[in-house]
Amino acid sequence: MSTPSREIRLAARPHGEPQPSDFELVDVELPDPGPGEVLVRNSYMSVDPYMRGRMNDAKSYVPPFQLGQPLDGGAIGEVVASEFEGLEPGDVVLHGLGWREHAIVPGAHARKVDLDGLSPSVFLGVLGMPGLTAYAGLLDVGELKDGDVVFVSGAAGAVGSLAGQIAKLRGTTVIGSAGTPEKVAHLVDDLGFDEAFNYKDGPVAEQLAAAAPDGIDVYFDNVGGEHLEAAIHIMNRDGRIAMCGMISNYNATEPVPGPDNLMQIIGKRLNLRGFIVSDHGARLRDLHAEVGPAVREGRIEFRETVVEGLEHAPQAFIDLLRGANVGKMVVKL
Amino acid sequence: MSTPSREIRLAARPHGEPQPSDFELVDVELPDPGPGEVLVRNSYMSVDPYMRGRMNDAKSYVPPFQLGQPLDGGAIGEVVASEFEGLEPGDVVLHGLGWREHAIVPGAHARKVDLDGLSPSVFLGVLGMPGLTAYAGLLDVGELKDGDVVFVSGAAGAVGSLAGQIAKLRGTTVIGSAGTPEKVAHLVDDLGFDEAFNYKDGPVAEQLAAAAPDGIDVYFDNVGGEHLEAAIHIMNRDGRIAMCGMISNYNATEPVPGPDNLMQIIGKRLNLRGFIVSDHGARLRDLHAEVGPAVREGRIEFRETVVEGLEHAPQAFIDLLRGANVGKMVVKL
Numbered sequence: 001m002s003t004p005s006r007e008i009r010l011a012a013r014p015h016g017e018p019q020p021s022d023f024e025l026v027d028v029e030l031p032d033p034g035p036g037e038v039l040v041r042n043s044y045m046s047v048d049p050y051m052r053g054r055m056n057d058a059k060s061y062v063p064p065f066q067l068g069q070p071l072d073g074g075a076i077g078e079v080v081a082s083e084f085e086g087l088e089p090g091d092v093v094l095h096g097l098g099w100r101e102h103a104i105v106p107g108a109h110a111r112k113v114d115l116d117g118l119s120p121s122v123f124l125g126v127l128g129m130p131g132l133t134a135y136a137g138l139l140d141v142g143e144l145k146d147g148d149v150v151f152v153s154g155a156a157g158a159v160g161s162l163a164g165q166i167a168k169l170r171g172t173t174v175i176g177s178a179g180t181p182e183k184v185a186h187l188v189d190d191l192g193f194d195e196a197f198n199y200k201d202g203p204v205a206e207q208l209a210a211a212a213p214d215g216i217d218v219y220f221d222n223v224g225g226e227h228l229e230a231a232i233h234i235m236n237r238d239g240r241i242a243m244c245g246m247i248s249n250y251n252a253t254e255p256v257p258g259p260d261n262l263m264q265i266i267g268k269r270l271n272l273r274g275f276i277v278s279d280h281g282a283r284l285r286d287l288h289a290e291v292g293p294a295v296r297e298g299r300i301e302f303r304e305t306v307v308e309g310l311e312h313a314p315q316a317f318i319d320l321l322r323g324a325n326v327g328k329m330v331v332k333l
Numbered sequence: 334m335s336t337p338s339r340e341i342r343l344a345a346r347p348h349g350e351p352q353p354s355d356f357e358l359v360d361v362e363l364p365d366p367g368p369g370e371v372l373v374r375n376s377y378m379s380v381d382p383y384m385r386g387r388m389n390d391a392k393s394y395v396p397p398f399q400l401g402q403p404l405d406g407g408a409i410g411e412v413v414a415s416e417f418e419g420l421e422p423g424d425v426v427l428h429g430l431g432w433r434e435h436a437i438v439p440g441a442h443a444r445k446v447d448l449d450g451l452s453p454s455v456f457l458g459v460l461g462m463p464g465l466t467a468y469a470g471l472l473d474v475g476e477l478k479d480g481d482v483v484f485v486s487g488a489a490g491a492v493g494s495l496a497g498q499i500a501k502l503r504g505t506t507v508i509g510s511a512g513t514p515e516k517v518a519h520l521v522d523d524l525g526f527d528e529a530f531n532y533k534d535g536p537v538a539e540q541l542a543a544a545a546p547d548g549i550d551v552y553f554d555n556v557g558g559e560h561l562e563a564a565i566h567i568m569n570r571d572g573r574i575a576m577c578g579m580i581s582n583y584n585a586t587e588p589v590p591g592p593d594n595l596m597q598i599i600g601k602r603l604n605l606r607g608f609i610v611s612d613h614g615a616r617l618r619d620l621h622a623e624v625g626p627a628v629r630e631g632r633i634e635f636r637e638t639v640v641e642g643l644e645h646a647p648q649a650f651i652d653l654l655r656g657a658n659v660g661k662m663v664v665k666l
Binding site: 053243275 | 386557561576577578579582588589590591592593594595596597598599600601602603604605606607608609612
């Protein structure tokens with residue numbers, strides 16, 4: 001017996017900003033799961049900025065997507081058939097084969113989840129990869145300490161909004177930047193940021209200086225470019241920069257020059273450290289222990305931008321890179 | 334009774350490359366040392382690239398030099414009169430009041446040195462600030478490990494030549510860059526570097542790739558600019574960059590754009606860390622314990638470029654910024 005499904009394939013490698021024509025929606029017939037595999041009906045899939053890098057044919061920390069092959073990424077769904085001991089139909093599992101309605105997943109690569117009343121999408125967001133990115137980036141990479149002033153760029157995004165809130169849970173001062181007045185208001189009014197500004201309103205360096213009269217100690221960088229330069233400029237001695245992403249560069253077709261003030265790294269003894277969430281899986285337990293209760297009690301506010309239907313996933317991804325989302329963007333399948 | 338002396342003052346703040354007219358040689362009469370002070374006849378003074386930054390009127394990790402005031406910096410000399418308990422005439426002391434023939438030094442700021450047959454200048458070089466910079470930068474900031482491949486830029490300079498040799502003492506593979514064929518030969522023939530290249534011979538990225546087929550794990554950066562970009566490009570995962578100096582930028586009159594490949598910091602989990610030797614004074618003991626014997630036994634090769642006479646100190650400093658020195662540049666007074 002086979003299962004009809006649909007999947008999104010990479011039709012062309014984007015040049016600059018991805019276009020709808022770079023993607024292809026394809027009908028497929030999935031076989032029954034083989035030994036050790038499960039068949040999952042995906043309920044939600046994730047679209048994430050890092051996927052843009054995988055669309056280039058470049059060596060990176062994850063292999064590039066292949067032309068004519070389905071894309072992949074975080075997804076959650078329900079097991080509908082199992083040949084894997086330990087998972088049975090009805091179980092909800094997290095796995096890495098998104099961008100498709102059904103998936104044949106090696107059971108060992110599927111992680112069973114207890115929803116406990118939460119939407120499955122939460123496990124693609126605040127209690128999933130973006131949450132873990134924020135948690136490990138802030139605490140382990142950024143070495144957050146009591147009394148720190150924290151700056152988060154892309155602060156209305158999935159990772160940024162959690163980084164800021166986790167910093168607030170820890171009692172530190174938090175400043176955020178975002179790209180629309182609505183997002184800026186959301187940061188302060190809903191997420192409890194101490195200060196926020198719209199980076200399109202003027203030079204980042206000036207707005208950041210106004211928001212952080214005592215400088216900053218930790219910069220959680222999702223953006224790079226002008227934001228990174230401004231953060232280096234205003235950082236206090238021994239400041240730490242957790243380099244999580246550079247969304248300002250992702251669609252660039254030419255190399256983008258770096259900040260012109262790197263010399264300050266020396267005098268201020270700054271520490272810039274890149275990180276990838278997949279190295280920090282051991283912290284998922286701590287994330288669930290510390291942040292999970294806050295989520296259930298409503299002390300962590302998280303928004304989702306939910307797009308319905310696999311056929312709209314490419315546009316959702318394109319919109320994500322343009323900053324159209326508030327909070328975690330997911331596609332409901 | 335007063336002591337006639339001469340000192341170099343900052344006559345004008347250099348714009349770009351310093352000019353002789355930015356300096357002024359002045360005759361002075363020093364009073365007798367007051368309570369707690371010593372009068373020192375300096376035998377050697379240090380000229381160091383970091384002094385260029387202090388000639389600008391800019392906030393930095395050390396206060397700027399003041400117009401019309403004498404410059405200062407590392408020096409070593411003999412106590413000729415003492416009002417400080419614990420130091421007496423004939424003692425050799427290290428202190429921070431260079432750029433002058435005699436100095437009145439607070440006794441608490443003078444460190445007595447046992448020459449043990451070595452030239453006083455050694456304590457301005459391999460067993461002094463440059464040595465400590467190399468030692469702490471490589472081991473503590475760069476976190477050197479067995480099996481690492483180390484790249485040192487400005488490798489024929491005072492700090493670079495020691496960083497490379499300390500890395501060799503620790504048994505790692507070392508690649509160096511310098512700016513003349515003679516310096517390149519010196520690195521390989523005299524200092525034991527595994528590979529070296531002349532950065533003026535072609536793109537640094539290409540030359541570095543040829544010299545480091547397995548990539549690099551630690552970059553000891555004295556130069557910044559194109560060197561930093563090339564190092565980021567070729568670095569292995571979890572690589573560390575000890576940011577010591579950016580001599581390529583020091584004379585710049587306009588901001589210099591940074592490397593265009595900072596995004597690689599994320600994917601490769603790189604760690605860029607700025608440092609200042611004055612934070613690492615506690616390591617001087619370890620430097621003397623580990624490197625001191627190697628110096629006395631001739632296993633550490635160090636060269637000095639010695640310029641004679643205080644009146645030539647400004648030109649020595651100008652030449653230093655142009656790369657005219659091999660090894661530590663000092664002025665004999």
